[in-house]
Amino acid sequence: MTVGNLVPGGDMPRDEVIQWADGFVLVYSITDRESFNFVKLAKGYIMEKKGGMSPGSYPQILVALLGNKGDMVHLRQVSTEEGDILAKDGDCIWAEVAAAEQVAPVADAFTELGRAVVAARKKNKQSLLDRMLGGKSGSGSGGSGVVGGAGVRMYSRGKSDSALPKNGF
Numbered sequence: 127m128t129v130g131n132l133v134p135g136g137d138m139p140r141d142e143v144i145q146w147a148d149g150f151v152l153v154y155s156i157t158d159r160e161s162f163n164f165v166k167l168a169k170g171y172i173m174e175k176k177g178g179m180s181p182g183s184y185p186q187i188l189v190a191l192l193g194n195k196g197d198m199v200h201l202r203q204v205s206t207e208e209g210d211i212l213a214k215d216g217d218c219i220w221a222e223v224a225a226a227e228q229v230a231p232v233a234d235a236f237t238e239l240g241r242a243v244v245a246a247r248k249k250n251k252q253s254l255l256d257r258m259l260g261g262k263s264g265s266g267s268g269g270s271g272v273v274g275g276a277g278v279r280m281y282s283r284g285k286s287d288s289a290l291p292k293n294g295f
């Protein structure tokens with residue numbers, strides 16, 4: 127898996143980066159609205175660019191949104207709902223984490239992103255096979271089969287795995 131990384135407050139990624147990356151991990155701080163605004167812009171930018179680069183296959187890029195500093199709730203500037211809504215709008219993996227306190231939920235998000243990339247690749251390969259065989263390859267599973275791990279939510283076509291805990295840390 128190739129993961130592109132963005133620094134909040136920095137420039138948007140170059141086209142080459144968007145082209146080679148299979149997925150992006152976008153991290154904002156729940157205590158810093160500016161970082162959330164940047165991530166929002168970056169997500170839109172990446173998805174738009176990626177859509178333009180792969181006509182007919184939008185959204186090809188997979189994004190994990192992480193709201194960091196989840197331990198600093200007293201300084202919260204970005205609500206869980208806002209993160210949740212942003213994630214739903216684009217089938218993103220989403221979790222609030224506290225990297226300084228617990229690494230496991232961060233690792234879970236990377237794992238989920240990796241799984242989603244593998245599932246998307248499989249699906250793309252299968253749909254190519256289906257097209258070549260005129261839809262007779264016998265797959266037709268439909269879903270990606272990706273299930274969110276503890277504290278990580280994975281959205282697929284607007285549906286949420288809402289059975290998962292609201293905050294996983």
Ligand SMILES: Nc1nc2c(ncn2[C@@H]2O[C@H](COP(=O)(O)OP(=O)(O)OP(=O)(O)O)[C@@H](O)[C@H]2O)c(=O)[nH]1
Pocket residue numbers: 194195196197198223224225226227
């Ligand atoms: N309380 C808390 N502090 C954190 C957490 N994650 C990172 N930090 C702290 O936030 C500060 C910035 O962390 P960096 O790893 O430098 O992250 P960065 O993206 O370069 O952040 P900036 O320097 O603010 O742009 C450091 O003092 C970290 O210890 C967290 O989950 N909780």
